[in-house]
Amino acid sequence: LLQDVATHPVAQQFQAFGMATQIALVLGGVIALSVGVHIAKQLLFKNPNEPPMVFSIFPFIGSTVTYGMDPPTFFRTNREKHGDVFTFILLGKKTTVAVGPAGNDFILNGKLKDVNAEEIYTPLTTPVFGRDVVYDCPNAKLMEQKKFMKIALTTEAFRSYVPIISGEVKNYFKKNPAFKGESGMVNVPKHMAEITIFTASHALQGQNVRNRFDESLASLYHDLDMGFSPINFMLHWAPLPWNRRRDHAQKTIAKIYMDIIKERRAKGDDGTEFDMMKHLMNSTYKDGTPVPDHETAHMLIALLMAGQHSSSSTSSWIMLRLAQNPEICEELYQEQVKNLGADLPDLTYEDLAKLPLNQHVVKETLRLHAPIHSILRAVKSPMPVPGTNYVIPTTHTLLSAPGVSASDPAYFPNPEVWDCHRWEADSPNAPTIVRNDASVEDEEKIDYGYGAVSKGAASPYLPFGAGRHRCIGEQFANLQLQTIIAETVRLFKLSNIDRSRKLVGTDYQSLFSRPLEPAFIRWERRD
Ligand code: HEM
Missing domain, CATH: 1.10.630.10 (Cytochrome P450)
Structure with a gap:
């Protein structure tokens, strides 16, 4: 089988490239594959017990750039799309945002056994x-x-x-x-x-x-x-x-x-x-x-x-x-x-x-x-979100943004x-x-x-x-x-x-x- 692969015309063409091109091609392939897997995972595997995910193209980067450029607009847009609780990827970490007075309370008044600030800020x-x-x-x-x-x-x-x-x-x-x-x-x-x-x-x-x-x-x-x-x-x-x-x-x-x-x-x-x-x-x-x-x-x-x-x-x-x-x-x-x-x-x-x-x-x-x-907390034990089916797992970070309710026409x-x-x-x-x-x-x-x-x-x-x-x-x-x-x-x-x-x-x-x-x-x- 290995011999078949090595003598395949595509493999032979690949070997004809210089070292730098070969590395670029392999890297490009890995990135394309991981982008494909990342997108497929978002489209095919939706966990009904976790908040909706903000769609992103690149793994790890996720929504880091759109969030970082203008957090209030990011929160507002995604709240309109997904409701008061949603998750996005911030530098590789699933970050769950909970906004509105109930969201503020859920995170900021979270119990010591559930949420932790020092782990994030230290x-x-x-x-x-x-x-x-x-x-x-x-x-x-x-x-x-x-x-x-x-x-x-x-x-x-x-x-x-x-x-x-x-x-x-x-x-x-x-x-x-x-x-x-x-x-x-x-x-x-x-x-x-x-x-x-x-x-x-x-x-x-x-x-x-x-x-x-x-x-x-x-x-x-x-x-x-x-x-x-x-x-x-x-x-x-x-x-x-x-x-x-x-x-x-x-x-x-x-x-x-x-x-x-x-x-x-x-x-x-x-x-x-x-x-x-x-x-x-x-x-x-x-x-x-x-x-x-x-x-x-x-x-x-x-x-x-x-x-x-x-x-x-x-x-x-x-x-x-x-x-x-x-x-x-x-x-x-x-x-x-x-x-x-x-x-x-x-x-x-x-x-x-x-x-x-x-x-x-x-x-x-x-x-x-x-x-x-943005106020951040690490999640220390799975946290059910009151009034929803969601349970926030310990792999997520929580993000509270009281500025959202402070600029809400309600x-x-x-x-x-x-x-x-x-x-x-x-x-x-x-x-x-x-x-x-x-x-x-x-x-x-x-x-x-x-x-x-x-x-x-x-x-x-x-x-x-x-x-x-x-x-x-x-x-x-x-x-x-x-x-x-x-x-x-x-x-x-x-x-x-x-x-x-x-x-x-x-x-x-x-x-x-x-x-x-x-x-x-x-x-x-x-x-
Ligand atoms: C905590 C806002 C001025 C000392 C906080 C938190 C917020 C905040 C939102 C909570 C952070 C979290 O939950 O992670 C502000 C604003 C200020 C201000 C808007 C001025 C307009 C000050 C001043 C001092 C101060 C002048 C000191 C004299 C602290 C301390 C904490 C804190 C010690 C506690 C941190 C903790 O317990 O984790 N502040 N702050 N802040 N702030 Fe302020």
Whole structure:
């Protein structure tokens, strides 16, 4: 038989080709065969107990490219085709998406025995944050760490943060050359990233750490940040230049924090400043173990990194939306004049509660521009999807996308319109929803170990997530963003550079949905 094959005219023609052509032909054949098998499997073998599959041509690649280019459009299109639960292939892994309030609840409030976040996130986050914190430890330990962080964010602490953030914003606009003169144009994400890190580091980590951001810390954090790219889900271990810089930055920053901790311990309680570092370095786990210094240092890195991308991208979107809607910028200014007094006294924590439109601008921007478009979980035991025949097997990854329900006309009339007034009860665009933020008292509450949070099961609006991994930075982020807006509109009128109503597109290439750069806006000094 072998001899017959070898003497077959096709085989003889193949042997007549050069080595390179032979390899190309074999590879082409293998690819064609695997594409054929992949397509046939999708068409012929449909498992009625698994969600419908998004059709794809190439194995492994699956729908990675269409999803990666524009996740919201990918979710919307496939939801229309397949319903609220469907599966697609993301880099070789079957990934099941469950959208809508029921889908959000199914994944985000999943039981610990069923869903797991650390398995997915640890390759990316552990080299950046450091060992033994967040996703480099059992979930029960993370819950305790979140409790330590959350307890530090008291009303008393918030009260002290507003003047700190106000001061940083005013100082930034005073000193930064891009804001010299009567008017100008700026690429807003660059400046919002700086304002976010200056305000967060000063409020959460104290003046001493903040001052170092004018020198070495800014570039070290930049190197650390490079570790947070999607490619590192696969190549986190690779000895690539940016990974080497990431590892060096992680060690150096952790050492800086640990040196400060040692100094503070040696000096004894300074009793002057209330900040996160002071709180964490004096915390103790339930089993009596004091939090080791390296864990305090790593939690400080994690907190700053967790907040940085989300808050900085949100504040950029806010400024872009205000430039697109200059009349809202004016309304925000007038709201302060009316509710705080024409002399615009220095902002306080209490003042923020008197500025509802200011709050609604943040809320509405997070509805349309939530920085985290996809939340992933590994499946640890087969999970029946309530109300369907589907059982999600442990070979799948789960993907929650609360942004889908946040832009669903079933809950938000005219969902594509950025309308900060929709959050007023009598607005024609008012949402038909239950909200799961800390201010809603009558919602079902649950404690995963870091304090009671509302379950959010019925809410289509979850920019801060839900369940055991829910954000603990929500109140801080709101306070930081509201203070930044209030200070900005006191100083400037914003508009698009061509005075149009255009808005830049979204960059989904990084892990966070941020504005495509350059994203220029025009500012004009109010006085
Ligand atoms: C978790 C959003 C700001 C610290 C989360 C999650 C979301 C989120 C959606 C859940 C992730 C998941 O379930 O996998 C946001 C948004 C922010 C923001 C939209 C700003 C606009 C902050 C800030 C901090 C912070 C300022 C710190 C001060 C955390 C932490 C977690 C978290 C520690 C918990 C991670 C876990 O338990 O797995 N955030 N966040 N976030 N966020 Fe935020």
